[in-house]
Amino acid sequence: MGMGKNRTATGLVLSWVITVICLAFGPAVSAEDLLQKSARINEGCLRCHGARGLKTKFDGKTVSLYVDEAGYRASMHGTMPCTYCHTNITDYPHTGALTGKDLVKQVNGECRRCHKDITTMYNQSVHGKVNRKEGKLNAYCSDCHGIHNIYKKEVAAATISHNNVPHTCAKCHNEIMKKYELDFHAKSVLLGGKEAASCVSCHGSHTILGPEEKTSTVSKENIPKTCGKCHLFPLKNFAKGKMHYELKPAGDGAVSFWTLIFFTWLTIGTITFVLVLILIELRRKWIDAGRPESRF
Ligand code: HEC
Ligand code: HEC
Ligand code: HEC
Ligand code: HEC
Ligand code: HEC
Ligand code: HEC
Ligand code: HEC
Numbered sequence: 001m002g003m004g005k006n007r008t009a010t011g012l013v014l015s016w017v018i019t020v021i022c023l024a025f026g027p028a029v030s031a032e033d034l035l036q037k038s039a040r041i042n043e044g045c046l047r048c049h050g051a052r053g054l055k056t057k058f059d060g061k062t063v064s065l066y067v068d069e070a071g072y073r074a075s076m077h078g079t080m081p082c083t084y085c086h087t088n089i090t091d092y093p094h095t096g097a098l099t100g101k102d103l104v105k106q107v108n109g110e111c112r113r114c115h116k117d118i119t120t121m122y123n124q125s126v127h128g129k130v131n132r133k134e135g136k137l138n139a140y141c142s143d144c145h146g147i148h149n150i151y152k153k154e155v156a157a158a159t160i161s162h163n164n165v166p167h168t169c170a171k172c173h174n175e176i177m178k179k180y181e182l183d184f185h186a187k188s189v190l191l192g193g194k195e196a197a198s199c200v201s202c203h204g205s206h207t208i209l210g211p212e213e214k215t216s217t218v219s220k221e222n223i224p225k226t227c228g229k230c231h232l233f234p235l236k237n238f239a240k241g242k243m244h245y246e247l248k249p250a251g252d253g254a255v256s257f258w259t260l261i262f263f264t265w266l267t268i269g270t271i272t273f274v275l276v277l278i279l280i281e282l283r284r285k286w287i288d289a290g291r292p293e294s295r296f
Pocket of ligand 3: 076077084085107108110111112114115141142145147150151152153
């Protein structure tokens with residue numbers, strides 16, 4: 001058992017080293033060959049990383065090193081060599097391998113290198129700013145897009161598809177998510193609806209700023225325009241209300257809270273009243289039934 005395992009591991013390393021040597025010293029090639037080269041590199045990486053059980057210990061935590069091959073191949077980067085994002089992996093054992101925060105930082109630098117237009121916008125947004133307390137950006141590309149499962153927004157499984165966006169944002173904005181769940185838009189979006197507003201319908205994606213910034217899509221000035229993408233009703237007044245609130249007796253949700261209480265008790269009261277009427281009616285019938293002239 002142990003012997004067999006060792007031999008496989010040695011075999012893997014050998015075949016991988018040979019592949020890398022062949023690729024490094026191979027002649028310059030066409031687009032078609034480039035695809036093949038990419039396929040060969042990825043095949044090498046996936047020989048180890050395609051195994052579900054591959055794990056490592058890092059900072060006392062067990063980290064899975066498994067990459068779902070089918071999911072990766074179907075993703076937007078499925079024909080790209082792993083090494084385009086993992087630029088510092090050039091050999092095995094991986095002497096240059098990064099872990100934890102450093103790995104996340106390095107790879108997200110590669111996203112920005114290739115997607116320059118998006119990066120220009122993102123740098124101005126709240127998520128592109130450094131969070132000094134944690135010594136990292138507020139939200140990395142991969143926090144919203146995923147890692148080896150990056151798809152276009154039209155793909156239902158994408159972390160950024162219309163119906164998945166609230167769950168993606170909720171990883172960090174859980175309190176807002178709880179409020180959003182009370183919203184009429186959420187009632188539709190969380191059940192798979194395509195028309196109602198998801199987080200990005202109102203906030204945008206790479207230009208997100210807080211409500212106090214003038215240029216934000218949710219600043220007092222811009223709310224009418226933002227809602228107006230989908231609504232025709234008098235929009236001025238909507239800028240005055242709060243979008244995210246809790247159902248509590250005081251604060252932004254007070255009106256909705258007391259309206260709910262009022263209608264709940266109105267419903268209970270009405271039903272009780274009707275039940276009492278029925279009981280009085282039944283009692284009358286019972287007494288009448290006891291009288292001889294009512295028998296027929
Ligand atoms: C022979 C098996 C094997 C091959 C081939 C292999 N890896 Fe690894 N990889 C590992 C192991 C084991 C680790 C655990 C850490 C270590 O030993 O460096 C690892 C760690 C990593 C890590 C760091 C993860 C972390 O948080 O520690 C990345 C990224 C990675 N590999 C990417 C790749 C890429 C990209 C390729 C192909 C170019 C590749 N690996 C080829 C076995 C392999
Ligand atoms: C589009 C960029 C991109 C490509 C292409 C890519 N990766 Fe990654 N990979 C990442 C990011 C980002 C992380 C860091 C994830 C984290 O911990 O947040 C990562 C992490 C890893 C890890 C560490 C374990 C983990 O999931 O955190 C391994 C192992 C790994 N990648 C292997 C591969 C292999 C093998 C391929 C090719 C089949 C590949 N990667 C292709 C972006 C990429
Ligand atoms: C080596 C260059 C490169 C790197 C690195 C890279 N990408 Fe890409 N990305 C591409 C290419 C090329 C496409 C395909 C473009 C197309 O066909 O429209 C793409 C497609 C995408 C798409 C889908 C675009 C669409 O049209 O909907 C997203 C989202 C994306 N990448 C995000 C990321 C993220 C996040 C990272 C980092 C984890 C990353 N990319 C790293 C080159 C790169
Ligand atoms: C706060 C979450 C979030 C972050 C952070 C983020 N994105 Fe996006 N990204 C989205 C959403 C949501 C969409 C879909 C756009 C839509 O629905 O209009 C998107 C779309 C894209 C697209 C497809 C093209 C397009 O314009 O629609 C690319 C490429 C992309 N993002 C790359 C990146 C890169 C690179 C980074 C990091 C510099 C990044 N994203 C950071 C949420 C995010
Ligand atoms: C129908 C439009 C709309 C939708 C959908 C929406 N928001 Fe908002 N959001 C707003 C407006 C308007 C504000 C400005 C403050 C207010 O009115 O509550 C805001 C404020 C915020 C704030 C900052 C202020 C605060 O209350 O902390 C965050 C964070 C936020 N939204 C995140 C989200 C997330 C996450 C989602 C999805 C789960 C989401 N929003 C869905 C319109 C929307
Ligand atoms: C990785 C965590 C993370 C993810 C994912 C994330 N955010 Fe954020 N977001 C933050 C942090 C951190 C801040 C800055 C601190 C703060 O003000 O809450 C922030 C700030 C904001 C603000 C401004 C809040 C204010 O009061 O100024 C809005 C609006 C917002 N995010 C919306 C979204 C939306 C919409 C999504 C999903 C498309 C999203 N965020 C995804 C971490 C995240
Ligand atoms: C992406 C399109 C879209 C955006 C942007 C949008 N809404 Fe809506 N909204 C809808 C749809 C669709 C419904 C109907 C939802 C349902 O009940 O299924 C709706 C329902 C509502 C309702 C319930 C009453 C009614 O007409 O059914 C209110 C109130 C509302 N939206 C307010 C807002 C406000 C305020 C904003 C801006 C901060 C906004 N909406 C932005 C699509 C949108």
